[in-house]
Structure formats: structure tokens, C-alpha cells
Amino acid sequence: MKILFTGGGTGGHILPIIAVLRELKKLHQKNARIGRTPKEKNLDIFYIGPKDNFGDLLFAQEGIKVKNVLAGKIRRYWGIKSFFENIADFFKTPIGIIQSFFYIFFTAPDLIFSKGGYGSIPAVIAGWILRIPIFLHESDAVPGLSNKILAKFASRIFTSFPKTKNFPLSKTILVGDPIRNELLEGDRGEAKEFFKIESEKQVVMIMGGSQGSQRINDKVLEILPEMLKNFEIILQCGEENFQQVRAEANAIINEESKKYFHIFPFLKEADLKKAFAICDIIVSRAGSASIFEISALGKPSILIPLPESAQNHQVENAYSYARTGAAIVLEESNITPYFLLGKIKNLLDDPEEIRIMSDGAKSFSKPQATKEIAKYLLDSSLGK
Numbered sequence: 001m002k003i004l005f006t007g008g009g010t011g012g013h014i015l016p017i018i019a020v021l022r023e024l025k026k027l028h029q030k031n032a033r034i035g036r037t038p039k040e041k042n043l044d045i046f047y048i049g050p051k052d053n054f055g056d057l058l059f060a061q062e063g064i065k066v067k068n069v070l071a072g073k074i075r076r077y078w079g080i081k082s083f084f085e086n087i088a089d090f091f092k093t094p095i096g097i098i099q100s101f102f103y104i105f106f107t108a109p110d111l112i113f114s115k116g117g118y119g120s121i122p123a124v125i126a127g128w129i130l131r132i133p134i135f136l137h138e139s140d141a142v143p144g145l146s147n148k149i150l151a152k153f154a155s156r157i158f159t160s161f162p163k164t165k166n167f168p169l170s171k172t173i174l175v176g177d178p179i180r181n182e183l184l185e186g187d188r189g190e191a192k193e194f195f196k197i198e199s200e201k202q203v204v205m206i207m208g209g210s211q212g213s214q215r216i217n218d219k220v221l222e223i224l225p226e227m228l229k230n231f232e233i234i235l236q237c238g239e240e241n242f243q244q245v246r247a248e249a250n251a252i253i254n255e256e257s258k259k260y261f262h263i264f265p266f267l268k269e270a271d272l273k274k275a276f277a278i279c280d281i282i283v284s285r286a287g288s289a290s291i292f293e294i295s296a297l298g299k300p301s302i303l304i305p306l307p308e309s310a311q312n313h314q315v316e317n318a319y320s321y322a323r324t325g326a327a328i329v330l331e332e333s334n335i336t337p338y339f340l341l342g343k344i345k346n347l348l349d350d351p352e353e354i355r356i357m358s359d360g361a362k363s364f365s366k367p368q369a370t371k372e373i374a375k376y377l378l379d380s381s382l383g384k
Helices: 011-034 053-061 080-090 092-107 118-129 145-153 181-185 188-195 214-230 242-252 269-278 288-297 310-322 337-348 351-364 369-381
Strands: 002-006 044-049 065-068 111-114 134-138 156-159 172-174 202-207 231-236 261-264 281-284 301-303 327-329
Touching (some): 002 092, 002 369, 011 044, 011 053, 044 053, 044 118, 053 065, 080 092, 092 118, 111 118, 118 134, 118 145, 134 369, 156 369, 202 214, 202 337, 214 231, 214 242, 214 337, 281 288, 281 337, 288 310, 288 351, 301 310, 310 327
Parallel strands (some): 002 044, 002 111, 044 065, 111 134, 134 156, 156 172, 202 231, 231 261, 281 301, 301 327
């Protein structure tokens, strides 16, 4: 059995793929033990997509073979720079399709699973030309442009949100967003030791997506001394922002407060699950991966959607999730640092609201999404 994954652009595309391929391996091993899968049927997993150092490193850690191909990104914001970048990228996609065609022809996968993003277009089109079954997954409440284009080539389309539009109902299966179940296994004791948390203060985790958010960082810095009087703060600020944010933070907080401030450029999985285990609430962007991880944890959250997200999908994600009572949505254009601080304080001072939001998060969660997708792919590759 050979399964080819594709997708790319951000961690929101790559991390769900990691979750599914891990589950595929577990399910294949289990099926082989109980005789559901012939023992001579090995499972080979491949990935094809644009060059991405973050993604390529994650796949290498999972032992997955990676093929990099060209893919053109469509920038829907106007500017001289973006205009010329779009022209240059226009030629990348046809080249990427040719590269993908030959790779897929010689690899001969049983099916292709696409997570969306501009990086998925070459492989899906090449796979369709070669008559390889295509399975798409759409994470967001509003479908991305790539998946809108590729939906016509798909045998099945998995969706995360109940009201995701623009796909044929006959092809669509609502499953949720696949998450790494290992993130749910954090231990509070280990977390206290790792983060050196010794106080009884409540813990606020703040993250701006896999790449961080400078604008969220700036708001946090403005209120950081006041926040540290009340809370312990875990801040994932992004690789590019780390040195600057740390330097600014050190300049504005006193020595006593520094022990309550835990700043990281990026939290690896082993550390992220510790942060999830010990935090009381999460302040986050509203990418689907973040939302489904937060909901599976049952943690109350304050969501600040990225206003420039394609087709406003983070705003739609946030409000779709908030309807369950699980989250407070603050649109970036409407909040000041002290308004954000007030929301955090009010929430953490209200145990009943915390309970209601936690229940709402759990009701939205789809913890079986990863297993459902993996089982569907494995059965399909076996012709079941």
C-alpha cells in the first residue's frame, strides 16, 4: 500500500498531515496483528509539496520520504511587489505539475490525500491525470481557493466545520480537523517543572499560530508588567520575533516578575503538550488547527482572528466555534491592550464562565477525526 500526502503553505497544513500519518501507521500495525491486513502488505507513505524547512524537518522526524516540487502562490493583496511575485509564481505551478506527474507515475500511490494550500495543486492535478483517487481535507469554515479549485478532482472531501460551503454534498464527509493526540497527554507536574512554575497564579498561554504574531506580541508587551502581577504567562512569539520580544520584555519588567514570564520562539510538540496541560486559558489566532486542539483540551479561549486571512476564514472559524460558548472572539481592529487584559481578568475571575466555556469546547471537539480519516484512507487503499 502506498499513500501520498500533499499540501503546504503553513503549519496548519502540515501538522494535521503528521497526525493522520501517525494514525495510519498505528492502524496498519494493528490490522496486521489481527489479520485484517495481509502481512505482506507494507504501508509506504510519501509527501510531495513545495520546499518548506519547517515541514521537511517534521517529515524527516517521522521517517517520511519527501519530494519537493515548485508551486505558485496566488497573493490576493495589491502591491507592486506582490504583482511581480504573482507573475513569477504563475510559471511555477505548470512546472510543479510536470515534476509531480513523473514522481507520482514512478511512485504509483494507491491514493493521494491533500490537506489544501497552494502547495497541493501540482500533485492533485498530476494525480488526477494519472487517475489516482484524490481525497481532500478542508480545515476551515470557508474553503480555501486551492480546495475550491481541486474539489472537482476529488473522490471524497473531508470537512472540519458543520457549515463549510461550496462542496458537493455527495462527496462531503464531516469529520473535524485531525490533531496530534499526543498533545492531549501532557502532565501538569512535568509542566510545572519544565516551565519552573512555583507560584499559585493562574497560567495564561498566548500563541499566534505556528509562526507567531508580531501584533499580538506588541499588545502583550504593552500590558506585560500588569499581566505578570496577576498571572504566569507562556508566550509563543515566533522564531523571527523572539530576540526582539525577549529584549523588549526584559527592559520593561522587573527581576521579580521575570520568573512569571516564559517566552519561546516555538514550542515543540513535547513542550507544547506541557503548556496545554498547565494553562488555564489560551489566547490564540483562529486557525482551524489551533481551534480543534483547544477544543479537544476543553480549555476556554480568547480568539483573535488574523484579519488578513484568506477569504476571512479565521473570522468565520472563530465565530463558528464561539457559537458553542467555548470562546470569546476579539477582532483585532477593535481591541486595545488594556481591553484584552480586562477580558482575560474577567474570564479568570469567573469560575462558572470557565466551566461553561470548557463544556462548550468539549461539545465542539471531534476527537475521532484523525482515526476516522486514517481508517477511510487505509480501507480505500485496500479497495474496501
